[in-house]
Amino acid sequence: MHRIADRIEAEAVELAVLGVRDNGTEFNMALKAEPGSAAGTFRYYAEALDKVAGEVAPTQPDVLGLVHRTPVGVVGAIVPWNFPLMIGAWKLAPALAMGNSVVLKPAETASLTLLRLAQICVECGLPDGVFNVVTGSGAETGAALAMSMGVDVLTFTGSGGTGRKLLEASARSNLKRCYLELGGKSPNIVFGDAPDLQKAARVSAMGIFRNSGQVCVAGSRLLVEASVHDEFVALLKAEAEALRVGDPLDLGNQIGAVNSEEQLRRNLSFMDMARAEGGQVITGGARILAETGGSYMAPTIVTHVARDHALFQREVFGPVLSVTKFETEAEAVSLANATDFGLAAGVWTADLSRAHRMVAAIRAGVVHVNTYGGADNTVPLGGVGQSGNGHDKSLHALDKYVDLKTAWIQL
Template sequence: MDGAAFTTLERANAQDVDRAVAAARRAFDDGRWSRAAPAERKRVLHRIADIIEERALELTVLGVRDNGTEFNMALKAEAGSAAGTFRYYAEAVDKIYGEVAPTAEDVLGLVHREPVGVVGAIVPWNFPLMIGAWKLAPALATGNSVVLKPAETASLSLLKLAEYCMEAGLPDGVLNVVTGQGSVAGEALALSMDVDVLVFTGSGATGRRLLEYSARSNLKRVYLELGGKSPNVVFADAPDLEKAAAVSAMGIFRNSGQVCVAGSRLLVERSIHDDFVAALSRHAGALRVGDPLDLGSQVGAINSLDQLEGNLGFVADATAQGAEIALGGGRILESTGGYYMEPTVLTGVAPDNRVFREEVFGPVLAVTAFDGDEEAIALANATDYGLAAGVWTGNLGRAHRMVRGIRAGIVHVNTYGGSDNTVPLGGVKQSGNGHDKSLHAIDKYLDLKTAWIQL
């Protein structure tokens, strides 16, 4: 990647968004999709997955050029994940049942599950296709219409996905994609009086604004995934410290740290601190950073110059507050014109340091030593976020205590990263509310309606 523009996009205004929402509303109200038989919706979603798989290479290259994720990771995490997500919810379509309430003999109480109507979805630039599928597939499976707003710097794969959906037989108006600035198109979507549910993955500042827009408009339900500052806790009794070092390095440096669940805070038991940091730095230093379309690259590009400068600012602030650079710390490959940064390891990071508390969203690892379980839990929870965490220990009792003690939506034990559609992803505290993935995600896109029938 050379930092040069290679295409342009339409910059939607508020009127464009209104037209997209109106199209979604018409499609929902006339029943072309919302009242389609579950078997028909299932067939279309499976066909979407088929097309994604058939054209995975095209879709992946398009996305990599857009956002800089290393190709090998993008092929699996973007196209591969999106196809799997559409298949998962395709299979769920005809397995969503209502309920019969335990009422008196002369009354029949029925609980119906109905689609909410028009869903607004705003997705980020780091994994647009994967996260877009997390929103689109369950919303479409349950019969809703969707207006999707991709990130300004990563829209192309989702525009292509919309073409695939039409080809697969999704009726006109059911999926609408509007590109443009969040401050214009995203705001218009959030303020719309005709959007029933808004789902969002991105920054906390934007999430707060979306809640305000809901209050100013129609009190639409808003579900937020707002990132994290995830602790990765390594105890001296971990079953394989060398493996823990290698996996922990990838847990922060894959996709240049531009991952919401990245293990960006490494908490290491003091007795092994120096040796473990040395091992992790050795693994991180061996990673090949470069052109994300080069199959030999293990770490790709930073998404934008603004993001790169922000990452470097965190490093400067950390060292000014007493942290030391054990590895990296600077921009590299500047002669290419692209935005690349060394995997960076900072040691001696105190809990009051900004890099300990705030999400960098870049290849910057903050390392802090601890003594004992209680301090580990206290440090792990010493942040406003609660999305993910990791624990490395050979003690089963300790593992359970850490899972219970750390406030996070997902806690990995003796691994970092990895899950599938069978389990939910969501956070606590300022990492947001609601869940993507699993059958639990469907709840966001359904309303409950009670029928109370006198017999």
Template sequence: MDISYESWLLRAKALRHPAGHHIDGREEPGGGADFAVVSPRDGRELTRVADAGQAEVDLAVAAARRAFDHGPWPRLAPGERGKALFRLADLIEERRADLALTLSLEMGKPISDAYGIELRALVNTFRYYAGLADKLTDEAPHTAPDALALVTREPAGVVGAVVPWNFPLTLAGWKVAPALAAGCTVVLKPSELSPLSALLLGRLGTEAGLPDGVLNVVAGDGPTAGRALGLHPGVDVLAFTGSTAVGRHFLHYAADSNLKRVWLELGGKSPNIVLPDAPDLDQAAATAAWGIFFNQGEMCTAPSRLLVHSSVADRVVDAVVARAETLKVGDPLDPATEMGALVRESHLEKVLDHIAAGREGGARLRTGGVRIHQETGGSYLAPTVFDAVAHDSRLAREEIFGPVLSVFAFDTVDEAVRLANDTEYGLAAGLWTANLSTAHQVSRRLRAGTVWVNCYEEGDLTVPFGGMKQSGNGRDKSAHALEKYTELKTTWMQL
């Protein structure tokens, strides 16, 4: 296919966006209220989408409940569920360009990343869980000779999945695919900033042959639709990715309703440690720059704290600054763009507020820190690097969720580990060293759900993803994700 800048612009003009929720296998216009979806690339309204209130959430949960309690999906042979998920993966592949374009328009991701990274991840996710659907095994523990014990895994029920705007489809896939593979039914609520790609995913699920009510998608904001889903007594499991503050709300919702299980993947302030014996300091610097500026820095695992040994700090930081100053920031629909627009104007203002606080707090601004391309109407920020950052400052402590890197120097490994762990978060960490013993020992000491050694953001669907401390609980990806959407049942038979 033609993936030139001109072809994406033409596709964007011809693209027709969904306007209603996807409930019980069909479009549901809702009760009349709607909201605007605005593109951060130019500040223009893309479309208006039905706004879910309590009534629409009730409809979606009721459809999922019927499909679980009375429909065929939980009772299908697991291999048949797998076949349906394979069909859905194939349809996603067929509609890859439209899905990529939609999410690029709604949240500002460069089209090359949307098409080449996020859509590839979504297809791979559905294919992985499609193949895993019939690979789960039950247990028959050895017991007394006059008894037979069975431990079986059963689908947990109706799953509410609430996902953010930064990876609208990847994170939806990480929750929807294993839940469906396990035999659950789902109500997906995307962010109100990026609902369009998720609504398209719901339509494709029906086209792929998912029974009505198995995959429902409602568009609405967190305080209304998200809260209604969190409090709903018809929801058995709630899976959420987003901020730590909102994660706390979902725990309260569970306590105030039916004690539904709540699985949280929350914020991060991830350290990236560069030791002087790193096998390739240039690669370490290039990866540090890529990691913080990829997806406009709007990534929970972004290596936003660069910890560099004093003996190599100047070399590494100078290389990161040089890369930041050559990074192409611009229209997300230009395939040459490396960093697009921040998701919305108000988010850009929050990031700029952090930058101002960094300057006032005495950190040294090495590059960036200013809004750019304002004439487009879009929300663009120059890649930003601070060094000489105070460890107790906002730059060091708070998740900025933007292309802002804070640099810290250290002199010993123990100091690096102490600084790395000195955060309320524990989602991810990076470590650069050529010493095998150091790699093992430091990795064990870092309080993070994922540690990357001599790389960053690497891995595949075979490994779990999730955090420690206030970065959440439970795991996405891998076979372990199925544990969130199944219940263990013991059956004891006296012979």
């Protein structure tokens, strides 16, 4: 696993460019988030795997109770197109560390980096057949993987609709365990006592607009206390309009392309819904025509979004931020928890007690305080509600890829 990490680092630029050609992520971000993150993930689990031991149970004096952790067998992994190498490594590295074989299906529009990773693994000494990449459509290849009687655990990152189909396939096949990291509609909450509104605006802008909003934990719902609403929205608008959008291989651009024409059309359809429901598009909301062609969308901010609006409730997975005003802390909590999702959240406040109250009250797997994004392998990533179950990253991810076996030994 250390050799795999070394090779990923040695080929970082090439791997980043492969990914950019597939999914349009801006190069500077791709370099860090894809090969940079993947190499770190392999190193983390390479160091962790010999720290995970069995257990000795506190039993009767004449009995020895042992709890063994055994590999589940074959892990099926289905990963999305936004960060295929990073998310693929989140699933592959802990599964390998626990002694399993993996069959991985990348997204139809972003498979190049994972095909190269499979070659790297073989070149670094992983036995043939331990890690397999199988390309194809979700309807055909993904369904076959989900229905396979030879797959013992299925791990997936993607949409809620697909997650439901995978659960149904598990029920119809061998009742394989399914771990689902699904969508999000994450609230980013700015209180009037935020320590630095300019910094909060800058970080919040990248929290939704980086990678053209195609980030599962993106802070796509901005909740702003009424006392600073107008000031903060103005700061955020300036940040959004200053971002350079264009060719993801141009190092001067900060935002790259939307993954596909289909995704861009879906993003733009939300603009029609937002206007029909009374939302006000204060910046963006349209396609950017680039000389190189391609699918580009301007960073978009929509104000006057109520809790029953589509833009408040539904995941866009694009560079679209909804803004909703609140008056009290209790109202902020109510708005934050007013969707079916529960993946991530952000809170900006100088009040330490309030920060702890918000972390406890918000229904989400990750709550950022006075920042947004950037958590590393030491902490888990997972959601609650319709954002799924199970966790990637951290030592907790290893639990998905083992079975527990009790040995009860009469002495």
